[in-house]
Amino acid sequence: MYNMIRLIQNENMKIYKRLGTWVMVGLIIFVVIISGLVDKFLLSSNMEGTWQEELQYQSMELEKQINEYESMPMVGNAIKPLKEQLVINEYRIENNVPPVENETIWGFMSSLSDITSFAAVFVIVIGAGIVATEFTTGTIKLLLIRPVNRAKILLSKYIATIIFAIFMLIIMFAGSFVVGSILYGFDRLDLPYLVYSGGEVIERNMITHILSLYGLNSVDMIMMVTFAFMISTVFRNSSLAIGLSLFLMFTGQQMVMLLSEYQWVKYILFANTNLVQYISGTPLVDGMTMTFSITVLIAYFICFVFTSWIIFERRDVAA
Template identity: 55%
Template sequence: MFNLLRLIQNENMKIYLRPATWVMFGILITLLLIVGLVTKFLLGDATNENWQEAVIAQNVQNQMIIDEGGMPSAALDHYQREIVLNEYRIEHDIPPVETKSFWGYMLSTVNLISVVTMFTIIVAAGIVAGEFTWGTIKLLLIRPASRSKILLSKYLATFIFAISMLVGLVIFAMGIGALLFGVSTFTQPHLIFEAGQVVERNMFSHLFMLYSLSSVELLMMVTFAFMISTIFRSSSLAIGLALFLMFTGSQLVFILSQYEWVKYILFANTYLTQYVEGTPLVEGMTMPFSIMMLAIYFIIFNVLSWVIFQKRDVAA
């Protein structure tokens, strides 16, 4: 255990001593600031003075869509829940979250998890392949630690980096959001439809849930990039392939959504937020099914990495 901790510490030092790592953090903070400034100064003025009328109009439109029929049952349930939630808002005087508000800004920062994913993919792609490229893999393997511990330390160090970026994302987002939009909406609740009734939840818990669900794609794509880096010893291949699939996977699933087998593709299951704030990409999919499929892919990726790294000949 002590050896593993020392190995993880060593990998962390390699990551954080690189100037590129701090450039990534700088880019992330810059993007947060840009999103905040664009939201505050360039987006159209948003006001909650007549929010009741807007909610009523939305309910009328949702009811018309329901009456037209011809939609999947999951989509029908979504529109019916929206109607119930809107009626609760009007009855209890709870306005929707404004875009130009603290919580509106914080919710928009969830999209920047994809940037964290990209940066972590870059780290994961190079953390194993780089040892072969620089010829330092032989020096690493002559240590008393086993190959399994060496690979595990690199894998864990990668996700420590990802967690540090996510924590930085939240902290700087909250600071920028409070500075630009104030904290007047701090106590505003989030409404969810649960067990046939509307429930008020703390916005912090809702934001944490969104960050957690959106980080599933980070976990899977980084593990995939780590596997490619380990198998092919090429960081460029791992980065290119992982980023290509990250940006095109969901579009591919959407194109093939009419086929039953598409639900077994990895990218049909990584977007778990679809079960909370929308409808599944493929009708009939459920959260437990997606979690099961993700677990299978996760095990396959890691087993391939471990087996091939154990058998890798580094004499050449």
């Protein structure tokens, strides 16, 4: 165990003593600040009335849409979230709970959880390079002729990558909190998050909600980083690993959309990486559940990890 900590220290040293890493951290902070400014000054809604009037208007639109859908066959469960939204709107007006979407620190923080994919890009760059660059620079030779087995070395690299991912998420979370509080203050800090569950509206703590959004969004990140790590280990080529992972990350969802009429599509990784779909939104394919997706994700994860480790342990290090 002590041994493992020292190996992780080594990998961390190799990550954080590179200038490039800090450029990435700087970029993340920059993006958070920019999106804060855009959110505050460019996208600020031109609300005319109070939030109550706004909500009532929204509810009317919703009802119209629901009626439209009900007259159509084959809409499936697209109608359910609309109905739920309607109930939540009513609850807000009755209990005087304004929505957080605009003009609050919470609204800003939850909207930023969507851009974790931006942080994912950087984490993929690190994960794709951490094994491959040792091979391309030749440092792998001196690394492997130590009294440490290869499995442990690879594990330390993987853990270091995950630590970097967490580091990036913390920077985003803390950054958006700081930027949000500067721009919007702490006015409505006690606002709850409302969920529709089992026929009634429940109030939940806002901060746990935002944390869970980050958590669910980072599932995608972890899967793609593990994928990049595998490609990097198998092909010893960081460009290939970065390119392939980013390509799949950005097009995977679309491909799944295109194929969503087929039942087998639910076994594709990208149909399952977006776990937020079970919290707010409709599952891609009928009959998909959170448990199903988590099972599929674990299966893929094991597959990626297994491949990386087997290949790394067996590899002949030549030239």
